[in-house]
Amino acid sequence: MRIVLCFPVLDKHLQQIQAAAPDAEIVNAGQERINELLPTADIFIGHAKVPVDWDRVLRANKLRWIQSSAAGLDHCLVPGVIESDIPVCSASGLFAPQVAEQTFALLFGLLRQIPLFIRAERTRDFSRLPTDDLRGKTVGIVGFGGNGRMISRMLSPWEIRMIATDYYPVDKPAELAELWPVDRLDDLLGLSDIVILTLPLNAETVGVFDAQRIAKMRSGAYLINVARGAVIVESALVAALASGQIAGAGLDVTEEEPLAATSLLWDDPKVIITPHVGAQSYCRVDDTVDLACVNLRRFLAGKEPYNIVNKHLGFPHPSVVYRGESTANNDDR
Numbered sequence: 001m002r003i004v005l006c007f008p009v010l011d012k013h014l015q016q017i018q019a020a021a022p023d024a025e026i027v028n029a030g031q032e033r034i035n036e037l038l039p040t041a042d043i044f045i046g047h048a049k050v051p052v053d054w055d056r057v058l059r060a061n062k063l064r065w066i067q068s069s070a071a072g073l074d075h076c077l078v079p080g081v082i083e084s085d086i087p088v089c090s091a092s093g094l095f096a097p098q099v100a101e102q103t104f105a106l107l108f109g110l111l112r113q114i115p116l117f118i119r120a121e122r123t124r125d126f127s128r129l130p131t132d133d134l135r136g137k138t139v140g141i142v143g144f145g146g147n148g149r150m151i152s153r154m155l156s157p158w159e160i161r162m163i164a165t166d167y168y169p170v171d172k173p174a175e176l177a178e179l180w181p182v183d184r185l186d187d188l189l190g191l192s193d194i195v196i197l198t199l200p201l202n203a204e205t206v207g208v209f210d211a212q213r214i215a216k217m218r219s220g221a222y223l224i225n226v227a228r229g230a231v232i233v234e235s236a237l238v239a240a241l242a243s244g245q246i247a248g249a250g251l252d253v254t255e256e257e258p259l260a261a262t263s264l265l266w267d268d269p270k271v272i273i274t275p276h277v278g279a280q281s282y283c284r285v286d287d288t289v290d291l292a293c294v295n296l297r298r299f300l301a302g303k304e305p306y307n308i309v310n311k312h313l314g315f316p317h318p319s320v321v322y323r324g325e326s327t328a329n330n331d332d333r
């Protein structure tokens with residue numbers, strides 16, 4: 001059995017994976033050799049950032065399971081793969097603590113005008129300006145999976161109202177006032193002072209925040225995107241910031257990555273940009289390997305791995321989140 005990897009593992013990670021699959025040959029393809037090696041794989045663990053020739057992989061008819069090292073599967077959810085009988089597992093929820101911290105950084109950075117004070121610091125300028133409070137605000141979370149749930153849990157001590165929408169609006173935690181289905185997105189936008197995007201990018205969500213939808217947001221609201229850039233039409237966001245419809249945006253992700261040097265977002269003082277680092281803490285690879293090994297052991301033992309996302313195989317369902325509210329599966333670690 002050959003396991004092909006495509007993510008930056010250290011020797012200790014390779015040893016951990018080998019211990020989970022003692023009889024397997026483990027090959028670390030890296031981005032450079034992924035297209036050469038993937039058709040020879042029985043199992044793929046990783047996340048290809050380069051275009052993969054999935055037709056060739058499917059024609060080889062060898063691959064039996066995919067474990068993504070990313071939560072967002074927009075790269076590998078090509079129809080042929082997701083509709084095949086190869087189970088595809090995401091890293092949904094795995095990076096929720098990191099992504100929630102990044103959301104906090106962007107949220108308080110915007111409310112407390114941190115970029116402005118950092119600029120003033122450079123000129124030894126100690127002028128005071130009023131800043132905004134989180135207290136008393138309504139926070140709307142769009143996409144209530146692993147990341148959305150962790151954000152709401154971490155925000156629960158504040159005196160705020162939280163509402164959310166999700167494709168599967170079930171298991172509403174006590175800190176949330178409302179958990180609505182996706183068709184109530186506009187209601188959420190009309191009520192929220194801060195909108196946090198934690199939904200996946202797919203055919204239904206691409207460009208969902210276009211000019212019309214942004215116009216449904218409260219005037220002077222803040223928008224934070226820690227999901228995928230392409231859920232927002234960037235030109236519409238630029239216009240809404242210019243008109244004041246949106247008071248500020250915190251973006252960990254952008255439509256094009258890296259964000260083009262010519263983008264007007266760079267120079268907007270109401271925008272904080274981070275280069276898609278929400279999940280990039282020092283724990284990321286350790287966490288990914290832990291999940292891969294839990295699932296590898298399950299797969300080899302003939303058990304269902306966690307976080308399968310193929311719809312025709314009966315997924316996703318609300319318990320797919322590996323490190324979310326709805327599973328206790330860390331026992332398997």
Ligand SMILES: NC(=O)c1ccc[n+]([C@@H]2O[C@H](COP(=O)([O-])OP(=O)(O)OC[C@H]3O[C@@H](n4cnc5c(N)ncnc54)[C@H](O)[C@@H]3O)[C@@H](O)[C@H]2O)c1
Nearest residue numbers: 071072092093143144145146147166167200226227278279
């Ligand atoms: N910034 C980063 O570094 C970073 C890190 C991890 C994940 N992400 C992105 O965040 C997304 C969410 O990650 P997660 O771990 O919470 O995944 P998840 O699968 O646990 O959660 C996504 C949730 O969104 C819901 N959803 C699907 N379509 C929706 C829609 N149209 N409207 C509202 N909700 C919808 C799903 O039902 C699910 O509950 C990923 O798909 C990925 O693109 C970004």
Ligand SMILES: O=C(O)[C@H](O)CO
Nearest residue numbers: 069070071072091279
């Ligand atoms: O989806 C994820 O896991 C992060 O955005 C990194 O790709």
